[in-house]
Amino acid sequence: MKPTFQIVQTSVALPEAPPAHEPGGWWLCAQAPDGRLLGALHGLPEQGRSRARCSFHFGRVVHSAPELGLYQVQTTLQLGHDATGEAELSGLFLSADAEAPEAVADALLQAALARLADADTPASWVIAELPGWRDAAGCSPFWDGLVRHFLPPGSLDAADAGQRHGPAFSSHVGEMLPRELIHAAFLSPAAQQALGRCADSHTAWLAALQRAGFADWRHGRIEDGGPLLAAPRRAGARRR
Amino acid sequence: MTPTHTLPTDLLLRPVAADDLDALQGLAAAAGPGIGSLREDRVGLGRRIEESLQAFATEDEDTSGEERYLFVLQAPGSGPGSERLLGCAGIAARAGYASRFYSYRNEFIVASSAALGLTQRTHTLHLCHDLTGSSLLTSFYIVPGAPAAAAQLLSRARLLFLALHPQRFSDRIVAEFPGLLDADGASPFWDAIGRRFFGMDYPQAEALAGGRSKAFIAHLMPQSPLYVPLLPEAAQSAIGQLHPDGELPFQILIDEGFDADSYIDIFDGGPTAEGRLQALASVRAARPLAQLAAQPNLACTRHRAGFRARLVAAGDAAADLGPQPLATPLQLPEPA
Numbered sequence: 001m002k003p004t005f006q007i008v009q010t011s012v013a014l015p016e017a018p019p020a021h022e023p024g025g026w027w028l029c030a031q032a033p034d035g036r037l038l039g040a041l042h043g044l045p046e047q048g049r050s051r052a053r054c055s056f057h058f059g060r061v062v063h064s065a066p067e068l069g070l071y072q073v074q075t076t077l078q079l080g081h082d083a084t085g086e087a088e089l090s091g092l093f094l095s096a097d098a099e100a101p102e103a104v105a106d107a108l109l110q111a112a113l114a115r116l117a118d119a120d121t122p123a124s125w126v127i128a129e130l131p132g133w134r135d136a137a138g139c140s141p142f143w144d145g146l147v148r149h150f151l152p153p154g155s156l157d158a159a160d161a162g163q164r165h166g167p168a169f170s171s172h173v174g175e176m177l178p179r180e181l182i183h184a185a186f187l188s189p190a191a192q193q194a195l196g197r198c199a200d201s202h203t204a205w206l207a208a209l210q211r212a213g214f215a216d217w218r219h220g221r222i223e224d225g226g227p228l229l230a231a232p233r234r235a236g237a238r239r240r
Numbered sequence: 241m242t243p244t245h246t247l248p249t250d251l252l253l254r255p256v257a258a259d260d261l262d263a264l265q266g267l268a269a270a271a272g273p274g275i276g277s278l279r280e281d282r283v284g285l286g287r288r289i290e291e292s293l294q295a296f297a298t299e300d301e302d303t304s305g306e307e308r309y310l311f312v313l314q315a316p317g318s319g320p321g322s323e324r325l326l327g328c329a330g331i332a333a334r335a336g337y338a339s340r341f342y343s344y345r346n347e348f349i350v351a352s353s354a355a356l357g358l359t360q361r362t363h364t365l366h367l368c369h370d371l372t373g374s375s376l377l378t379s380f381y382i383v384p385g386a387p388a389a390a391a392q393l394l395s396r397a398r399l400l401f402l403a404l405h406p407q408r409f410s411d412r413i414v415a416e417f418p419g420l421l422d423a424d425g426a427s428p429f430w431d432a433i434g435r436r437f438f439g440m441d442y443p444q445a446e447a448l449a450g451g452r453s454k455a456f457i458a459h460l461m462p463q464s465p466l467y468v469p470l471l472p473e474a475a476q477s478a479i480g481q482l483h484p485d486g487e488l489p490f491q492i493l494i495d496e497g498f499d500a501d502s503y504i505d506i507f508d509g510g511p512t513a514e515g516r517l518q519a520l521a522s523v524r525a526a527r528p529l530a531q532l533a534a535q536p537n538l539a540c541t542r543h544r545a546g547f548r549a550r551l552v553a554a555g556d557a558a559a560d561l562g563p564q565p566l567a568t569p570l571q572l573p574e575p576a
Contacts, residue, residue, distance in 0.1 A: 063437050063460040070460060072437060149469035150351065152360050165355065175353040176360060181464035185436045186471065 005030045005038050005104060007111045014040050017093035021129070021167045022050045027091065028111050030104045039104040042091035043112045045121035048084030054174030055083055055129075055219040055228055058195060061181075075184035075195070077146075079177050082219060087116045087123040087233055090167075092130075092205045105208035113212065117234055125230040127217065128209055132224030133197040135190075142225030145191025150176050158223065173223050196220050196227040247536050247570075248315075248387050249556070251326065253397045253549040256292050256310040261285060263325040264312070267381055272485070275418065277330065277378040288330075288379075295333070296544060303408050305334030309401070310379060313386075313394045327382030327394045331402065333409055335376040340369040343503040343512055346480070347465070363468035365479070367461055371503060371514065375402060377415035380489040389551055389570060393538055395492045396522045397549035400540045400566055403523045411517045415498070417490050418483035419510025422474075429509030432475030437461055442508065461506065478509045486510065495572060496520045522568040529558055529567035539567035 008029045013020065017040040020027070025044035032038055047053055056077040063072045089112055094101045116126050134140050143158055162169045184192050196216065198206045209229050217230035256264065261282070268280040279285075288310055295307035313327040335341035344365040352359040377398060382391050402409050421427050421442075430442035437460040438445050468476055480500070482490055490513065494500065497520050498513035505512055517523055522538075529539045533555055540549035541562045551570060552558045558565050 061462075063462075065460050068460075070438065072439070072460070074437075074462075146470070149467070150360060150362060152358055155358055156356065161356065168355070172353045172355040176351045176356070176358060178349075178362070178465075178467055180364075181462070182467065182470070183436070183462050183464075186432075186466070 005032050005107070007031075007107055009115075014091070014093070016040070016095070017042075017091045019091060019166055020044070021053075021088060021090040022047055024049070025088075026115070028108050028115075030098075030108055036095070036097070037093075038095045038098040039101070039108055040091060040093040041089050041108050041112055043116055044088045044090070045116060045119040046085055046123055047088040047127065048081060051168055051171045052174060053081055053084050054079060054170060054177075054222045055081075056222055056225070057082055058184075058218045058220060059181075061183075075192075077182040077184060077195075077220075079174065079179055079222065083125075083127045083217075083228065085123060086230070087119065087121060087126040089126060089128040092128070092202070094204060101204055102208065105205060106211060109208055109212040113231065113233075113235065119233075121233075123233050125217075126214075126233050128205075128214060128229045129221055130202045130206055130209075130226045130229065131199040132221055132226030133194045133199055134224070140194065140224040141188065141190035142194040142220075143223060145188040145194075146182070146225075147173060147177065147223060150178065162223070170221065170223055177222060191225070194225045196225065198227055199224075246387075247551050247553050248390060249551050249553055250316045251387075251390050251393060251550060252314045253311050253393055253540075254314060255296050255547055256289050256312045256328065258289060258293065260312055260325065261289060264289065264328060267325060267328055267383070270383065271381040275379060275381055275485075278328070278381055292330070296547070300405070300407050303333065304337075305373070306337045307333040307408065308378075309333075311394070311398065311401075313382065313390060326386050326390060328379055329377070329381075329394050329398055330379035331398055331409070332376040332378055334372075335374045335414060336369065336372040339372075341372040341374070341376075342461075342506050343368055343371050344466070344506050344509075345370060345503055346501065363479075364465040365468060365504070366465050367463060367506065368503075371412070371414050371512070373410055374412040374414045374514065375409040375517075377413060377493070380415075382488070391488055392492060392570060393549060393551055395489055396496070396538055396568065397540055399496065399517070399520055399522045400526060400538070400549065400568060401547060402517055403526060404540070404542055404566060405544060406517070409517070412514060413498075413517050413520070414503075414512055414514045415489070415493055416505050416512045417486040417500075417510045419505055419508030420478045420481045420483055421508070427478070427508040428472070428474035429478040430507055432471045433466065434461070434507060445507065475509070480504050480509065480511045482511055483508075496522055521572045525572065526566055526568045529561075529565040532567045532569060533557070536570040537567040538570050539565040542566055 010027045020042035030039040059076045214229035214231040217228045219228040291308045292310035310330045317323045345368045427442040498515040500511040500513040503512035537552045539552045
């Protein structure tokens, strides 16, 4: 049976959905015939206009000493603002009582990509950040293995601070983190495994983004290592 | 202060000679693996002796910085030809000659966020070549039980030699000291850093580096700073920490005014001490022996050829050290 909902655009923030990462842009809502909100996302034609948007680039360096017969490939993290100026999808929300969540997510993404393809923006990519993996206690191994070491001991409860500062928390944390290359080998094994790994709560969105043409952008969120995915912005125009 | 009547004035510091090879090998065997520049390798030690003979024979205008000098401390025996070696110590004219001399430099970065109300100071280690071209004190070893004054003679006579021949050396003097090892001989610093990039045990890598320029290390070690808080606690604790075997020579140089807070060894995190020659206590206090005759001294000949140094009791003119020996007080004044 074909799901019945309609996609509606609004500029008003939705209390059910996570906050948009930056002001401006628009919301798309999937509404059931009875008015229930089934899903939502926020589109922004150009991110990084209101605050510094930080991410870790996951790269590689080769350490080679031919005379010793040694050759090693190392994963690296480089803090930067690489996503600045790109378009963004955030505020990703799917209602627990949506009858066909995949269809809702697919429809929202298709509509959002179409709008962004037509937007007047220099962006080449549409970026979507997904929260990073957490353990059964809700703790981020990436936070514990990396971020925590660059804050005064016991100074900050990540959950509380995240709540208090909202999406801007990421920018504030970025001010505390190293600007130079970090070799992933120096992180705890759990933190290394969390690089670019999506939270279990967002696997439905991960799958939907991949169906919509998003791919791993080799970047991670600075607070929990969650993946950044990207799709060519103009691709949305071709899919209509 | 060493009483004059117990001063071992019969100990002689001199350049190593070709027929010292057996005795030198014995010292190297006793020294163990902590002193990378003194390995029990007969061929290598023979080469060291050759290099030293050549270095002492090279005229000032022909020096290149490649010279490596090796001194030995000789105790008299029961008769002629029965002398024995109590220790050795060396100088490399230019660290990293024709290549690079690698160290980690301690630095601190401060990050702050006004919005979070936080400021944090973070310890970092930077792979650097800062000490390339400095003159390097090497290969210090003295047999256990040797008199304390003997260790002073062995280490500090080198400083007088440097002061007498400044055109052959840098005015920046450095010395590497062995870092902490655990009970199994493993280096926590190495295990946390070097092993990740070399994939081998510390002794194995140390042996690979021995006698090399260490330039190959650059190919495998991270070029970016290491953030110390990311290292295991054992490795953090080992940074700049001294192996007990290095305490004696380390303390002698610290008393001279060497600074050991800035650089560490890239393999085991042991301290690297550095100082400016003219600022070192022995060099500042150095005078013609006649001007210091009222106290026990450490004195040496002034010429490179046939260089000799020994402890000299108060009132001794030390005629055996040639005209106007250069001396420095055995007991250095307390720092101001």
